[in-house]
Amino acid sequence: xxxxxxxxxxxxxxxxxxxxVDEFAEKGFYGARVDAIAEASGINKRMLYAxxxxxxxxxxxxxxxxxxxxxxxxxxxxxxDEDPIDAIKxxxxxxxxxxxxxxxxxxxxxxxxxxxxxxxPKDELVKLKExxxxxxxxxxxxxxxxxTVRESVDEHQIVLSVMSFAxxxxxxxxxxxxxxxxxxxxxxxxxxxxxxxxxxIVKYLEA
Amino acid sequence: xxxxxxxxxxxxxxxxxxxxVDEFAEKGFYGARVDAIAEASGINKRMLYAxxxxxxxxxxxxxxxxxxxxxxxxxxxxxxDEDPIDAIKxxxxxxxxxxxxxxxxxxxxxxxxxxxxxxxPKDELVKLKExxxxxxxxxxxxxxxxxTVRESVDEHQIVLSVMSFAxxxxxxxxxxxxxxxxxxxxxxxxxxxxxxxxxxIVKYLEA
DNA sequence: CAAGAAAGTAACCGTTTGGTTATTTTTGCT
DNA sequence: AGCAAAAATAACCAAACGGTTACTTTCTTG
Numbered sequence: 001x002x003x004x005x006x007x008x009x010x011x012x013x014x015x016x017x018x019x020x021v022d023e024f025a026e027k028g029f030y031g032a033r034v035d036a037i038a039e040a041s042g043i044n045k046r047m048l049y050a051x052x053x054x055x056x057x058x059x060x061x062x063x064x065x066x067x068x069x070x071x072x073x074x075x076x077x078x079x080x081d082e083d084p085i086d087a088i089k090x091x092x093x094x095x096x097x098x099x100x101x102x103x104x105x106x107x108x109x110x111x112x113x114x115x116x117x118x119x120x121p122k123d124e125l126v127k128l129k130e131x132x133x134x135x136x137x138x139x140x141x142x143x144x145x146x147x148t149v150r151e152s153v154d155e156h157q158i159v160l161s162v163m164s165f166a167x168x169x170x171x172x173x174x175x176x177x178x179x180x181x182x183x184x185x186x187x188x189x190x191x192x193x194x195x196x197x198x199x200x201i202v203k204y205l206e207a
Numbered sequence: 208x209x210x211x212x213x214x215x216x217x218x219x220x221x222x223x224x225x226x227x228v229d230e231f232a233e234k235g236f237y238g239a240r241v242d243a244i245a246e247a248s249g250i251n252k253r254m255l256y257a258x259x260x261x262x263x264x265x266x267x268x269x270x271x272x273x274x275x276x277x278x279x280x281x282x283x284x285x286x287x288d289e290d291p292i293d294a295i296k297x298x299x300x301x302x303x304x305x306x307x308x309x310x311x312x313x314x315x316x317x318x319x320x321x322x323x324x325x326x327x328p329k330d331e332l333v334k335l336k337e338x339x340x341x342x343x344x345x346x347x348x349x350x351x352x353x354x355t356v357r358e359s360v361d362e363h364q365i366v367l368s369v370m371s372f373a374x375x376x377x378x379x380x381x382x383x384x385x386x387x388x389x390x391x392x393x394x395x396x397x398x399x400x401x402x403x404x405x406x407x408i409v410k411y412l413e414a
Numbered sequence: 415c416a417a418g419a420a421a422g423t424a425a426c427c428g429t430t431t432g433g434t435t436a437t438t439t440t441t442g443c444t
Numbered sequence: 445a446g447c448a449a450a451a452a453t454a455a456c457c458a459a460a461c462g463g464t465t466a467c468t469t470t471c472t473t474g
Binding site: 107169181 | 234235236237238314316317318319320321323324329332333336337340361363364367368370371372374375376378379381382383385386387388399400403407408410411414
């Protein structure tokens with residue numbers, strides 16, 4: 001199979017990004033080594049700098065990919081005419097599922113939070129996440145209209161909860177697993193936690 | 208004021224640890240620079256290595272301090288004969304309060320989770336945290352006995368929730384603040400979140 | 415095919431890193 | 445006072461770091 005020059009170039013770029021995702025997820029920006037990324041992708045370090053100006057720029061690109069990764073999954077999950085309670089339950093379960101399958105994503109976001117979320121322009125981040133926010137807010141409002149959600153529920157707090165409880169579980173899993181002497185990231189435990197969290201939120205909404 | 212040799216030595220050690228807490232909290236293990244710690248504590252780098260064998264050992268010590276820090280606060284919070292519901296509410300609120308006042312602690316723990324919790328021996332960690340675990344478990348059991356907590360409540364899940372929701376809020380605050388265009392770490396917002404979380408857990412227990 | 419552009423390589427560079435050596439100063443004890 | 449142990453300093457080191465230079469090979473296109 002003959003590839004054109006620019007196709008090969010794109011392939012190289014992807015190989016670099018793949019290796020970069022691994023390295024940055026594992027060690028963060030400070031810990032990641034440009035040489036390690038070059039070697040892992042089987043290319044020369046010079047080419048890495050030809051494709052991505054600097055370590056910083058490469059890191060930003062990796063992060064953007066990670067955000068787009070989950071944003072795509074979130075979009076799939078948004079169903080216009082689903083019942084509010086089911087929709088929120090579904091969203092929470094989807095998030096647990098996604099994070100179980102994508103441990104690298106968890107780590108990249110944790111590093112980024114420690115970097116105080118400076119590596120990605122705020123407006124790009126908002127653009128990616130705003131639809132999800134709006135989706136959950138609307139479901140809550142609809143629920144109130146239908147009478148399945150209490151009027152006094154603070155939608156701001158629910159949005160925060162729906163979007164962070166799953167992540168919190170995984171990001172603390174190592175410490176907590178050590179403490180509980182149990183592998184909390186097993187499929188079984190994750191499923192149970194997912195069920196608990198969505199149930200808890202729903203009970204609060206309906207209470 | 209004349210100090211004895213070993214007193215001065217202890218003071219130097221403390222100055223190093225103080226600077227190390229700052230540096231490691233800010234930049235994590237990889238990002239932290241031994242030279243920076245030495246300079247910040249106003250001592251010679253050689254003395255740092257005299258007191259703490261290596262960068263790794265120093266980091267482990269810093270982490271242990273951080274854990275002892277909150278463990279002390281947790282012990283204060285444990286009241287033997289308090290009502291189970293009040294006790295759990297109180298514990299959650301205390302945790303929010305502690306984390307609001309100790310942002311360095313949050314960062315140190317986040318780094319450590321990214322290190323997959325390898326820097327501290329598991330048994331030391333368990334020794335520090337087990338009392339808290341047991342306290343919450345007992346309160347739930349007591350609640351069930353008194354009839355204020357539902358029988359079907361999974362105590363394992365509640366322990367996990369009580370111990371991680373506050374932390375989750377703070378550790379994602381930067382990303383979430385950017386998304387919500389609002390400073391979530393203001394005293395006001397933290398208080399509201401604390402109230403919401405404890406209320407949510409309690410509602411679930413009683414439901 | 416010619417020739418220039420793009421892709422790729424190896425060797426190198428200045429700086430910074432964690433850690434050490436050799437040496438001097440201060441302290442504690444008799 | 446005298447002397448050994450502990451505390452402190454400055455200068456240093458090999459390795460590793462992000463990034464670059466100078467050069468060769470491969471591809472595209474008139």
